[in-house]
Amino acid sequence: MSEYIRRVVALVEPGFTPFEFGIACEVFGLDRTDDGVPSFDFRVATSVPGPVRTSIGLTMDIENGLDVAAEADVLVVLPVPRATWSTPPAEVLDVIRAAAERDAWIVGVCSGSFRIAAAGVLDGLRATTHWMYADVLAKMHPAIDVDPDALYVQQGRIITSAGTAAGIDACLHLLRQTIGAELTNTVARRMVVAPQREGGQAQYISRPIPPSAELSLAPVAEWAIDNLHDDISVASLAARAHMSDRTFARRFVGEYGTTPAAWIIRQRVGLAQRLLEQTDDDIESVATRAGFGSAAVLRQNFSRTVGTTPTAYRRRFSRL
CATH class of the missing domain: 3.40.50.880 (Class I glutamine amidotransferase (GATase) domain)
Structure with missing residues (x-):
């Protein structure tokens, strides 16, 4: 550390x-x-x-x-x-x-x-x-x-x-x-709390508790977390939720206090952090497994979110 x-x-x-x-x-x-x-x-x-x-x-x-x-x-x-x-x-x-x-x-x-x-x-x-x-x-x-x-x-x-x-x-x-x-x-x-809520997430969420389990977007979010390596778009998430893109985006902000795109990036950065700590995969492999596609895209999003580069982060926190 x-x-x-x-x-x-x-x-x-x-x-x-x-x-x-x-x-x-x-x-x-x-x-x-x-x-x-x-x-x-x-x-x-x-x-x-x-x-x-x-x-x-x-x-x-x-x-x-x-x-x-x-x-x-x-x-x-x-x-x-x-x-x-x-x-x-x-x-x-x-x-x-x-x-x-x-x-x-x-x-x-x-x-x-x-x-x-x-x-x-x-x-x-x-x-x-x-x-x-x-x-x-x-x-x-x-x-x-x-x-x-x-x-x-x-x-x-x-x-x-x-x-x-x-x-x-x-x-x-x-x-x-x-x-x-x-x-x-x-x-x-x-x-028993969420390990990561981005600081820029809204304080006030219009509907913090979904009115029913059927209306909650949690199943879609859970699917996204399990498939971060895939090419996940807002359109694909909206289709999985059986909603239009616009309705899904509005509902997502209402439940999670941030946009779907920003939320996905945060989840991918979190996965990249864990991979950097727990594996010896090279940066390109980490980028692929986290869904960024390339080391350059990983570095850009990682540095913006975490405030340091993937290499520097690994040097500080690797558990190997």
Whole structure:
């Protein structure tokens, strides 16, 4: 692997939300070494150690102060109450700035983006937060290009994410870049969540739960995943779903939050990642097995999606 994440610190403040806190604990705090996943030194920190009240009235005893974040490789900034967005604690902002200065990873979950924004480390960059609060973030911090639609946005080593479960996507996205796709898939399987949702996927899907199994496009998507090596077109998927191309594309976006073409590319890149990690196939063979047809097409799509070349990715994450 390219780098070993040792210490992960979840930063909490009074009024933090238990669900998002649980995401950080689940992704980074559980020992999954039996599955080959590296363990992390997971800590929870707050400005004033002791009892900290959550958003639902439960109280959690946090024993660590902010000093434990000084050597954090990953800083997870959890949601904070809306009443505090304009009055961020100076000591919290200092921790975020210090993390950015030493090039640590910073993950803002939901309204945690407001703390990262207040620290000034997002000025001139893209960011996101829960779609309900995107306008507020943009008005409070006009130097930031706020994307109200994305599930998560990465800028360098800063990742901001939308509300609730999008924090899972953001944390898994970070893991893919540090421990590789296959081990990240292992974590996702243990969590019983999708191993990959693209950051640009829409936060708001018009029909997140299909009204009936008969109307769901899941069987078509599953078929596509099993046949990524084939020449899959939107037209062929539409025919398999017994729909017109236009109706299928509209329905697909409604269910998956992205276009069929973009979804297929993401699945093919994911397959290429696994092949690069687990096989010694040459790049041309990987391209063929993943359905890209040629190494040149694989490199173009892989670099755009993963941010590095297939060769560099293999060098970092090969398990052979």
